[in-house]
Amino acid sequence: MRISELSDRTGVTIPTLKYYLREGLLHAGEAQSATRAVYDDSHVERVRLVRTLIDVGRLSIERVREVVDALEHPPPSRHQLLGVVHEALRPHPAPEPPTTEAVDRVRALGAPGCDESLASTQLAQALSAAAAGGWVVEDATLRVWQRAMHAVAETDVAEELGSIAPADALRHAIVGTVLTDPVLLALRRVAQEALSAERFGSADPEDGVT
């Protein structure tokens, strides 16, 4: 297909597609002449991935390029793939280094040390940032959350990932995490609302009109 059809099929304007080509987010089409190239379904799929990472994942162009590079040169093991995913989806701008206390709390949860795991580092940083904002997550609460997120991760790390090609497993893991983090946070709010209505009532006497 020509670039105009690629634009129609993805809803992304031609200038933006040309920008993706220049920035290396989209692989070149097959050249037909000096000014003409043709594109195929792999380009449609790539453009959709880039839009998802930008629109939903709010990744920077730089970060999207890291993901694309990783997809083109996937690491050999299934487990290393996840490190690439966590690297691409790390918070930006980089948070402050975690406090020693937070690093110790992460170890106490049974997670790997921050020197060997980016996920552990992110957790220690999130705990440090919360504490700096005056919010210390109690140990009992943290363990409830750990169990809850373990149940979520059970659905993320599906057995079938072991039998698909590394690049597919990587795309699967990145897209899945980017697209479903907002679903989890929205479910938290829905549950807060239900529990709040249950505990405090949806129409307090002092409400006046509701």
Place this chain on the structure above:
Amino acid sequence: MRISELSDRTGVTIPTLKYYLREGLLHAGEAQSATRAVYDDSHVERVRLVRTLIDVGRLSIERVREVVDALEHPPPSRHQLLGVVHEALRPHPAPEPPTTEAVDRVRALGAPGCDESLASTQLAQALSAAAAGGWVVEDATLRVWQRAMHAVAETDVAEELGSIAPADALRHAIVGTVLTDPVLLALRRVAQEALSAERFGSADPEDGVT
């Protein structure tokens, strides 16, 4: 205290503090003369809240002003407070309206309709965005996640919220949610890593050196 001491105590520069004053994010100090005002602990606390909302919550100045207005004029009921929190923490820019299918799925989970709950709307939007990105969350998975986030919300909507002043409950709910969403997402990644190591091994034979 003078503005210079407020700056020292919060780590926020004087020009930024003046910007917060102009934008209405920080209440005025007590005027001592035409060019001099004094500040107290309520200003220190407010500046810290504003920094948390901006740095960790990534809220826009406009959104921070909504939170601050709500704190100064808290809604009368505990349950309405949560609506204000969810309003302030809604995703930005506003996502596409949810599909009818997503709206129906949220109802099927037992949540209120999207016409009466912002949390339900956010969930329907997140499900729609995931589906648009090629990621349909299966019903069985969604129910696992719903149970997991219900367990998290049990720790969020503490009984003691019923007995504190509305403005304090509001600040508590906003700061808690902003600061702990990243903790939950990091816990998801830590759990993914543990399960991935368990299922696929942290050192596959094809890894070569590890």
